[in-house]
Amino acid sequence: MKPRQKRTLYIVLAVAAVGLAVGLVLNALKDNVSLYFTPTQVYNKEAPQGRSFRIGGLVEEGSIQREKDGLTVHFMITDLKQKLPVVYKGILPDLFKEGKGVVAQGKMEADGVMHASEVLAKHDENYMPPEAADALKKAEATSAVSAPAAK
Amino acid sequence: MIPELGHFSLIVALSLAIVLGVLPIWGAARNNPVLMGVARPLAYGQLVFISLAFAALAYAFLGNDFSVLYVAQHSNSQLPGQYRFAAIWGGHEGSLLLWALLLSVWTAGVAMFSRHLPEEMVARVLGVMGLISVGFLLFMLFTSSPFDRLLPAAADGRDLNPLLQDPGLVIHPPMLYMGYVGFSVAYAFAISALLGGKLDATWARWSRPWTTVAWVFMTIGIALGSGWAYYELGWGGWWFWDPVENASFMPWLLGTALIHSLAVTEKRGAFKSWTVLLAIAAFSFSLLGTFLVRSGVLTSVHSFAADPKRGIFILSFLVLVIGASLLLFAWRAPKVGLGGKFDMLSRESLLLSNNVLLSVASASVFIGTLYPLFMDALGYGKLSVGPPYFEAVFVPLMMPMVFMMGLGPLARWKKMAVPDLAQRVKWAFASALVLALLLPLLMGRFLSLESNKWSPMIVLGLLMAFWIISTLFVGLRQRLAGHGAFMARVRKQSLSYYGMQLAHLGVALFIIGVTLVKGYETERDVRMNVGDTVVAGGYEFRFNGVTETEGPNYVAGVGHVTVSHDGKIVGELTPEKRQYNVSGMPLTEAAIQTGVFRDLYVSLGEPIPESEGAWAVRVYIKPFIDWIWAGTLLMALGGILAVSDRRYRIHKKAAVVPTIDQGAA
Numbered sequence: 001m002k003p004r005q006k007r008t009l010y011i012v013l014a015v016a017a018v019g020l021a022v023g024l025v026l027n028a029l030k031d032n033v034s035l036y037f038t039p040t041q042v043y044n045k046e047a048p049q050g051r052s053f054r055i056g057g058l059v060e061e062g063s064i065q066r067e068k069d070g071l072t073v074h075f076m077i078t079d080l081k082q083k084l085p086v087v088y089k090g091i092l093p094d095l096f097k098e099g100k101g102v103v104a105q106g107k108m109e110a111d112g113v114m115h116a117s118e119v120l121a122k123h124d125e126n127y128m129p130p131e132a133a134d135a136l137k138k139a140e141a142t143s144a145v146s147a148p149a150a151k
Numbered sequence: 152m153i154p155e156l157g158h159f160s161l162i163v164a165l166s167l168a169i170v171l172g173v174l175p176i177w178g179a180a181r182n183n184p185v186l187m188g189v190a191r192p193l194a195y196g197q198l199v200f201i202s203l204a205f206a207a208l209a210y211a212f213l214g215n216d217f218s219v220l221y222v223a224q225h226s227n228s229q230l231p232g233q234y235r236f237a238a239i240w241g242g243h244e245g246s247l248l249l250w251a252l253l254l255s256v257w258t259a260g261v262a263m264f265s266r267h268l269p270e271e272m273v274a275r276v277l278g279v280m281g282l283i284s285v286g287f288l289l290f291m292l293f294t295s296s297p298f299d300r301l302l303p304a305a306a307d308g309r310d311l312n313p314l315l316q317d318p319g320l321v322i323h324p325p326m327l328y329m330g331y332v333g334f335s336v337a338y339a340f341a342i343s344a345l346l347g348g349k350l351d352a353t354w355a356r357w358s359r360p361w362t363t364v365a366w367v368f369m370t371i372g373i374a375l376g377s378g379w380a381y382y383e384l385g386w387g388g389w390w391f392w393d394p395v396e397n398a399s400f401m402p403w404l405l406g407t408a409l410i411h412s413l414a415v416t417e418k419r420g421a422f423k424s425w426t427v428l429l430a431i432a433a434f435s436f437s438l439l440g441t442f443l444v445r446s447g448v449l450t451s452v453h454s455f456a457a458d459p460k461r462g463i464f465i466l467s468f469l470v471l472v473i474g475a476s477l478l479l480f481a482w483r484a485p486k487v488g489l490g491g492k493f494d495m496l497s498r499e500s501l502l503l504s505n506n507v508l509l510s511v512a513s514a515s516v517f518i519g520t521l522y523p524l525f526m527d528a529l530g531y532g533k534l535s536v537g538p539p540y541f542e543a544v545f546v547p548l549m550m551p552m553v554f555m556m557g558l559g560p561l562a563r564w565k566k567m568a569v570p571d572l573a574q575r576v577k578w579a580f581a582s583a584l585v586l587a588l589l590l591p592l593l594m595g596r597f598l599s600l601e602s603n604k605w606s607p608m609i610v611l612g613l614l615m616a617f618w619i620i621s622t623l624f625v626g627l628r629q630r631l632a633g634h635g636a637f638m639a640r641v642r643k644q645s646l647s648y649y650g651m652q653l654a655h656l657g658v659a660l661f662i663i664g665v666t667l668v669k670g671y672e673t674e675r676d677v678r679m680n681v682g683d684t685v686v687a688g689g690y691e692f693r694f695n696g697v698t699e700t701e702g703p704n705y706v707a708g709v710g711h712v713t714v715s716h717d718g719k720i721v722g723e724l725t726p727e728k729r730q731y732n733v734s735g736m737p738l739t740e741a742a743i744q745t746g747v748f749r750d751l752y753v754s755l756g757e758p759i760p761e762s763e764g765a766w767a768v769r770v771y772i773k774p775f776i777d778w779i780w781a782g783t784l785l786m787a788l789g790g791i792l793a794v795s796d797r798r799y800r801i802h803k804k805a806a807v808v809p810t811i812d813q814g815a816a
Contacts (some may be wrong), residue, residue: 006495014507021511021548027516028543033522036533054535069679070759070767090676091756091767094385094737109538 034105038138043082047108048074054105055114056085061098077104077114088116095121154219157207158298164200164255166286166490167193169260175274176346187274187771194262194277196613197284198255205239207320208297211490212239218304218679221245227310229704237321238311244297246324250441253332254280260362261336268357275343276336279471286468294461307326310733312523313705319379322510327372327399331437333365334406337413338434342476345483352663355417355426362413362430362800366406366789371703373399374783375614385739385754387674387771391781392541396647398440398521403511405433406756408509410790411502419564420615421499424484425506429478438469443520486752494566508552546703551613553662555620556655561629579625583617591670598671598774608803612666619659623652627679647796655788661782667775675755680765690751691715696764697755705729705741710755710766714744721751749774 037047037055042109047053055077063083070109071090075098076083085103096102107114171193178186210216211237217223225241240246258280291297314320330752340358344350346575381389390396416426442465451798482710495501519536527533561575590613591605628650631640673688680694695711707729714721731738741754749772756767 005730017507017511020517021544024544024547025515029519029522032537032540032543033534034537056533064759070762070765071676071756091754091769094739096294126504 006062013056020023036103038080039077039079039084040138042084042108052105052107052117054077054103056101057084057097059096059102064098077102084114085112086114086116086119088119091120092119093121097121102142153207153210153485154216154298154300157204157211159502160200160203160207161288161296161298164204165285165292167369168281168284168288170286171197172278174278175281176278179271179274179278179347179732183272187270190274190707191262192260192275194255194292197281198259199246200265201252203253204298205248207238208239208248215308216304217306217308218301222298222334223305223308224300225308225311227308227704229733230308230316231703233318233321234311234316237315240324241311241315244291244295244423246328247287247291247295247595248705249299249325250328250332251284252292253285253328254335259331261339262750265357267513271347271446272343272357275346276339279339279342280335281340281558281656283472284473290461290464290468292303294464295800306735312733313729313731313736313738314383314733317379317383317398319375319383323372323375323379325372326368326375326816327619329404329553330365330367330369330372330518331399331402331440333361333368334402334430334434336361336365336439336812337409337430340477341430341467345427345479348483348486350423350427352417352420355423357411359410359413359417360524360794362406362410363790363794366403366410367787367794369403369406370783370787370790373403374780374787381776382741382743385741385769385772387741387752387754387769389668389776390540392451392519392522397541398443399518401516401520402433402436402440402514404516408651409433412506415502419493419499419653422506424480424501427480427484429506431473431480431691432510435469435473436517438465438472442466442469444774478604493564496562496565496567496569497570498559498562498567501555501562505552505555505559508548508555510543512552515548516541519544522559538642543748550615552613553619554659560626560651560655561622565571574628575625578687580687583614583621586617587614589613590734594667594671600671600673604670605671609666609670614668616659616662616666619655619662621627623655623659623790627652645796645798646767647793647798650789650791650793650796652789653792654786657782657785659776659782660785663783664775664778664780667702668779670775671774672776673772675770677768677770678759679768680762683765685768685770686713688774689716690721690772692753692768694766694768697758697766700727702729704733705731705738708755708758709769710742710753712742712753712768714751724751726753726755727804734816742770746776747777750776796805 004037034052034054035048035148039055039057041047042055047055057077057079060076061076061085063074064073065074067074072087073089073092074087075087077086078084086106088104088106100121102116104116105118106114107119109115174186175190175193177273178184178189208221211222212226213232215222215226215228215235217226221242221244222238225245226235226238232236238245240249258277261276261280262273265276287372288616322538337358340361344354348374367640372394374435376399377389380391380396390424409426412422412426412429415421417424442462451757519540522536523534558572558578562572587610591609594600594609597603629639630644633640669687675681675685675687677685679685679694681694684691684693688690691714693713693715697708697710699709702708707727710724710726710728712724712726714724722744724744726742727740729738729740739754739756741752743753752769752771752773756769759765760769
């Protein structure tokens with residue numbers, strides 16, 4: 001092969017490799033991105049049905065209820081405006097507490113309850129997950145203009 | 152008074168760094184030996200003053216000086232001594248100081264061990280490192296001084312986050328930072344070479360040992376962080392693809408590419424521009440890592456209070472460093488040329504392909520990490536990218552890489568015929584394939600699982616690992632076979648050759664660990680009454696209840712779990728649920744019994760209300776998980792072997808004669 005042909009070949013190979021990687025990335029992103037919603041958005045039916053998403057807010061005071069098996073937990077996530085019932089089976093993180101920020105990932109089922117596959121509370125006591133903070137801020141903003149439909 | 156002295160030392164260090172960043176580079180351009188000569192004393196002076204500042208902060212921490220804001224925020228009089236010291240880097244300001252300190256250590260190191268280098272090279276390298284130091288010191292002095300006072304002084308401190316009160320966390324940040332900062336040396340060498348316009352093999356040889364040392368530190372640092380996550384976060388995972396983990400992983404991937412690329416540039420003079428670009432990229436990603444971790448744009452256990460001013464400062468610094476180096480590169484690189492020629496199939500081409508794959512892998516991690524940020528900034532709402540993304544992209548990219556990693560050391564430089572190479576490895580491949588197909592059939596019984604689990608992913612993982620090992624043997628045989636004394640030939644091989652083989656073996660062990668723990672782990676979350684047993688992966692766990700105990704700065708419930716296997720007691724595990732006195736923060740301390748072939752892992756969930764001492768308990772069997780860290784440590788050890796190679800301890804005379812070593816890649 002002449003040097004010129006060889007260089008062309010290298011370029012073709014490199015482009016192919018990058019193309020392959022881009023394909024992989026896009027394909028993986030399509031399936032593995034979960035969107036965040038606030039309890040108010042879920043109440044307004046903006047969240048997808050039958051698809052996993054994330055929700056942020058506070059664990060409502062007095063809402064934690066454990067079933068007899070000791071592992072299934074029911075609680076409410078609130079942005080202080082609307083709230084959403086969540087059920088989770090498993091061991092919760094250390095900093096999961098009433099009145100504290102939380103992020104849950106899961107699907108809405110027909111019973112109107114979010115079945116969470118993952119519950120995250122952050123590593124620091126004083127620290128609020130930004131998604132939870134964001135949900136509170138949004139809820140506050142909409143009530144300030146007292147127009148819930150305003151987006 | 153002492154904190155003020157610390158602050159003052161930082162100002163002195165900054166002025167030294169400014170002079171260091173200007174005079175020697177200018178001197179090198181004008182060929183003025185006096186100006187170049189100031190580089191070394193300045194580098195030492197900078198180290199002295201930053202050490203003084205660090206000592207001042209350490210003094211404030213150890214002496215519980217809560218009139219210093221940073222100390223009050225991150226320490227407490229109840230905190231045990233070693234954690235009071237580690238609390239220095241428990242927050243944003245202190246970790247920056249640690250960063251600056253390590254940078255000055257590296258700078259002084261280069262000043263000390265560069266007697267054999269030409270004076271202008273030393274001047275430029277130290278000058279570039281001085282400029283980086285200027286950036287960090289300015290950042291510290293203007294936005295985040297650890298010496299700010301708190302008036303009136305606090306009665307006691309807010310305490311260190313309990314998660315960070317752990318021996319692993321005492322050494323993890325310094326190790327990782329040594330790696331991050333160490334890449335600045337490779338970067339400084341690359342920039343100096345560009346400035347000087349002399350990009351030859353000598354440049355690569357000089358920066359190789361430094362790069363490898365930085366890489367070793369980084370490898371150990373990442374391994375420690377991953378180990379910490381495994382036993383401290385209580386979920387039994389060893390890698391979460393957390394943005395901050397990714398922030399250290401990206402420069403590691405590029406650093407790995409860089410040490411291989413440097414080898415080719417040194418030995419064959421090939422892909423010079425690419426190596427320079429990698430050196431720039433590796434350090435840029437280290438800076439990006441700092442930006443991601445310290446600015447608070449990404450949230451995780453590592454991100455401290457977000458302050459937009461800091462984020463903007465680091466971002467501007469980042470843009471300046473990357474922009475300036477790329478401009479310099481664009482201006483100078485065309486003169487460099489591509490260097491040595493090589494064929495489609497040769498050791499060079501295999502190494503180049505792996506370089507590309509590592510860089511692409513790094514880019515894909517970058518996309519996954521920053522995608523949520525971009526989408527948020529563009530107003531598409533908040534979203535998160537989960538671990539499945541990273542696995543889906545990363546694994547397919549690593550498969551061809553591992554395949555070529557086996558071939559690389561066997562291939563000849565410059566030109567290799569396909570049939571010849573195939574001939575060399577056909578038995579290696581066949582044996583790896585057969586083993587990978589058969590082993591899963593025995594694994595179930597070996598790990599006393601209910602069933603044998605044979606899945607394509609397990610076979611694939613094992614195939615990759617065995618392929619590395621079998622080609623490694625082929626390589627060793629090639630090197631050591633022949634007539635005459637065997638031991639003499641063993642001794643004749645260079646240390647860097649053995650270093651490479653050891654590091655590659657580490658990759659194989661790592662892959663075995665990942666494959667088997669993913670394929671065969673058992674995880675059970677159960678409610679357990681006192682006296683209950685649960686069976687997981689052939690082990691029986693008996694829960695004997697929880698007792699109260701008191702630590703130095705916490706109270707804890709200690710669970711007692713007896714583990715038996717085939718009726719024989721294997722051990723007693725005592726997981727803890729701690730409540731820290733000062734912060735009131737709860738913490739789960741998992742109990743782990745480590746074994747060569749499996750870890751037993753128990754952690755406590757919550758007590759179950761309205762029961763007689765029942766708890767939610769998490770029981771894991773993690774087969775081969777420690778191979779992950781054993782593999783990583785072997786990689787680091789390989790790096791250490793490689794740098795202890797005789798030819799790096801070159802004296803002035805030897806430096807002139809290029810040591811042609813046919814060995815390591």
